[in-house]
Amino acid sequence: MDLSGFHRKDDWEIQADGFANGLPLSEFAGQWLPVSGIDADLVEAWSDLAGQASEPNIFYEHWFLRPSLAHLDHHRDLKLFLLWAGEPRHSQLLGLLPLAPEKPYGRWPVPFVQNWMHHNCFLGTPLVRKGLESIFWEKLLGALDESEWPGFLHIKGMTINGPLDKALRAVCQGWERRCDLVHSEARALLEGDVTADEYYRTNIRKKKRKELLRIKRRLGEIGELQFGCHRDGDNLDAWIDEFLALERKGWKGKTGSALDCTDATREFFRSAVHGAAQSGQLERRDMRLDGQPITMLVSFRSGRGGFGFKTAFDEEYSNYSPGVQLQIENLACLDSETLDWVDSCASEGHPMIDGLWVDRRHIGRFSIEPKGLVDRAVFRGVRLGERMMGKIRKRVIFDPAEEQS
Structure with a gap:
């Protein structure tokens, strides 16, 4: 009722x-x-x-x-x-x-x-x-x-x-x-009735896969490389602080478009992420080097769909394609029994995600x-x-x- x-x-x-x-x-x-x-x-x-x-x-x-x-x-x-x-x-x-x-x-x-x-x-x-x-x-x-x-x-x-x-x-x-x-x-748009590994091997050229693996190994030689995925609210405030600082450190901070550049957008982001966590609709991913975040991703879920919301990366490591490396890990969405598709929410022609996700949402x-x-x-x-x-x-x-x- x-x-x-x-x-x-x-x-x-x-x-x-x-x-x-x-x-x-x-x-x-x-x-x-x-x-x-x-x-x-x-x-x-x-x-x-x-x-x-x-x-x-x-x-x-x-x-x-x-x-x-x-x-x-x-x-x-x-x-x-x-x-x-x-x-x-x-x-x-x-x-x-x-x-x-x-x-x-x-x-x-x-x-x-x-x-x-x-x-x-x-x-x-x-x-x-x-x-x-x-x-x-x-x-x-x-x-x-x-x-x-x-x-x-x-x-x-x-x-x-x-x-x-x-x-x-x-x-x-x-x-x-x-x-x-x-x-x-x-x-x-990410969707497909295949495993994450099958999707990656089918849609990314072998030469490109070898190059990404090579630079991932090089990054691992610098320090301990860790990937994390969190769907709860544990240590959420600290994680949000790291995300805001990482985004502001890059070009968005220089142009004034980072979430942390105004009180309004900062508090909006913090409240929305907390709300998603309380509703059980939040997914956080990160890639860390010796415990420090290199790239972070905030995604939301609703029904059988997902939405990529915000991503941030450390531009000092741009030669290692940190955003791509994390999105490769994010292909694990395809292995979920509760998720049918993920909307990137990225602009048309996005230079990174368009090369990884082959389907399109109009x-x-x-x-x-x-x-x-x-x-x-x-x-x-x-x-x-x-x-x-x-x-x-x-x-x-x-x-x-x-x-x-």
């Missing part, structure tokens, strides 16, 4: 008669919740939702999003859109997405509504229970139609051709609204046509301008959905 005594439903299916698991869709309710309204009861329902999400997204789980909101800048009117199976707070939580009004949209001085992300948030796919993707979008679009927020909806950082994308396109088609994929990128930005003649005219004008600029710059937007059709 859920928090209010309602029976939990983990598997939802919308029937043609307008019901879902015996409940009329008309009873499903959307709610706009200000950040100040987040409390312990919601967090419990939120955690249950994340465990049953159609597409895992740790960046919108409570232990990550709450520290983000607490420590990082965001629009003062940011709200959570929540989908409930009935009366808000007295039924099962079915969907969640943080949204805020924005302006301008790139070079165009027009208002729009966008899911909230920040520089250390690498996925914007909503948390929605399996089977309810379409009703989530219907309720959200309907709520935005009645909202005081002007402009069109822009969803960034969403998995292309996943259940949420497919449902959004289908809903928009049924509502006769455009749903345009306006940007796409492909980032490294992430995109979507612009959805709004209700109303004026807003639609503005939307179509912006999209016309974007397409013209795209042709001039020869920008390519790859849509896996079109490749499969």
Whole structure:
């Protein structure tokens, strides 16, 4: 049963008669919740939702999003859109997405509504229970139609051709609204029904493997080389301190982009990592030389998916490819019976991880046509301008959905 005594439903299916698991869709309710309204009861329902999400997204789980909101800048009117199976707070939580009004949209001085992300948030796919993707979008679009927020909806950082994308396109088609994929990128993904050793030998050239083994042995001649993997909270604060210091020591510290460069990002990181540990979703890996960290990796898990979050390495040892060496150890994810894939969360064309992980996850930005003649005219004008600029710059937007059709 859920928090209010309602029976939990983990598997939802919308029937043609307008019901879902015996409940009329008309009873499903959307709610706009200000950040100040987040409390312990919601967090419990939120955690249950994340465990049953159609597409895992740790960046919108409570232990990550709450520290983000607490420590990082965001629009003062940011709200959570929540989908409930009935009366808000007295039924099962079915969907969640943080949204805020924005302006301008790139070079165009027009208002729009966008899911909230920040520089250390690498996925914007909503948390929605399996089977309810379409009703989530219907309720959200309907709520935005009645909202005081002007402009069109822009969803960034969403998995292309996943259940949420497919449902959004289908809903928009049924509502006769455009749903345009306006940007796409492909980032490294680790998956495969093979062992870590088989994956490594199949996808990394023999010459490259020999070179990596040679420099690993050279590193071992300098001192004692150790690899560690931790999935608990033991000595977590000390480990976090080491990570922050190691990252700040390198180029990110010199450019001011290291997590330790501001109090806000430092405390956000510390809180998020602690939250992941408490939820049993944290994995830490490190490579040490005589006990001192050379490279460190923070990853998170949700459902049967994993997310590489942050990595740091000592640039004094860059000739030994410390990041690559640790990622080779990280291929052990393939041997896990509880993990199907790992999203690198790296940028497209990343010089290190793209050479190790051969599969790709496509992430995109979507612009959805709004209700109303004026807003639609503005939307179509912006999209016309974007397409013209795209042709001039020869920008390519790859849509896996079109490749499969």
